[in-house]
Amino acid sequence: MRREIRRSLPGLACLLLAGCGGWQSAMDAHGTSAASLKQLIILIVVVCSVVWMLVMIALIRALSRERAPRTAPVDVDAERVRRMSVFISAAVAATVIVISGFTVTSFFATRRLSVAGPDDLTVKVSGLQWWWNVQYFGATPAENFQTANEIHIPVGRNVRFQLEGDDVIHSFWVPSLAGKQDLIPGRPNELSVRAERAGIYRGQCAEFCGMQHAHMAFFVIAEPQADFDRWAEMQRQPAAQPADSEAAAGQQAFLSKPCAACHSVRGTAATGTSGPDLTHVGSRKTIAAGLFDTTRGSLAAWIADPQTLKPGNNMPMVTLSRDELLSVSAYLASLK
Numbered sequence: 001m002r003r004e005i006r007r008s009l010p011g012l013a014c015l016l017l018a019g020c021g022g023w024q025s026a027m028d029a030h031g032t033s034a035a036s037l038k039q040l041i042i043l044i045v046v047v048c049s050v051v052w053m054l055v056m057i058a059l060i061r062a063l064s065r066e067r068a069p070r071t072a073p074v075d076v077d078a079e080r081v082r083r084m085s086v087f088i089s090a091a092v093a094a095t096v097i098v099i100s101g102f103t104v105t106s107f108f109a110t111r112r113l114s115v116a117g118p119d120d121l122t123v124k125v126s127g128l129q130w131w132w133n134v135q136y137f138g139a140t141p142a143e144n145f146q147t148a149n150e151i152h153i154p155v156g157r158n159v160r161f162q163l164e165g166d167d168v169i170h171s172f173w174v175p176s177l178a179g180k181q182d183l184i185p186g187r188p189n190e191l192s193v194r195a196e197r198a199g200i201y202r203g204q205c206a207e208f209c210g211m212q213h214a215h216m217a218f219f220v221i222a223e224p225q226a227d228f229d230r231w232a233e234m235q236r237q238p239a240a241q242p243a244d245s246e247a248a249a250g251q252q253a254f255l256s257k258p259c260a261a262c263h264s265v266r267g268t269a270a271t272g273t274s275g276p277d278l279t280h281v282g283s284r285k286t287i288a289a290g291l292f293d294t295t296r297g298s299l300a301a302w303i304a305d306p307q308t309l310k311p312g313n314n315m316p317m318v319t320l321s322r323d324e325l326l327s328v329s330a331y332l333a334s335l336k
């Protein structure tokens, strides 16, 4: 038992450190809104700690003061009553000042969160049980494209996320970049995000949305504008044609099975919309909303039995022969 506790200490230390800065933490701010929220958090925590300490000191003093015996007549000392009323008025005034101060600073911090400019990039994100559909818009509809669970943004530029839930309420949260915003069916919301530093930021659904809520993560990849443009240009392309006979067989199997009814692969007959767009699935870092790194092996495992890997998710198990499974996973892994 003791050894187990000792073994889990490094993990615990990592958790604490992550809370203080590092992996997915609002205190590790790299976005304009996250930075202003962090200032607000620090201000409120420091002021409230001081207030708490003052209250505790007053309480301890009051408790440890010697009291007159109960039977003694109440002796009204006019000077003491005056001092007490001055003290209580000062405490009330201090409370009003502190709360008004918080209200004003929160107001200005909130105003800074929704900056908008003509140069903004608009990205539409829909929350579904239990993955994220991400749509980018080009100058013409032919230049639109979609991806899933991975959002690329240019660093230093304001991005306006249009958020909507497609089934139940979800919440979009990338702690290092901005605050939370709900995705509500039938009520579009907006969230402005500006990454100040290039990096990969993990995000997470922050509103309980059913069985696999904990497995509804995503990544925001903030990169220089030129890298972003290159990525967007690549994503706009239709899917790569199979390069060898195995991938060609995989494409055949994919198109002839129910897969194509739920998934789109642009440039093929697969135009389903109830599952993630797979046009460039091989280029994404993870599958199943952050659950597994994208490798041919994880793709095969997922397709073979999605319900064991992510119980309750909306992809049914489709029976494939051994060869079909191998070729379909080869085909999808090749869709860079």
Ligand SMILES: [Cu+2]
Binding pocket: 170, 171, 205, 206, 207, 208, 209, 210, 213, 214, 216
């Ligand atoms: Cu959720």
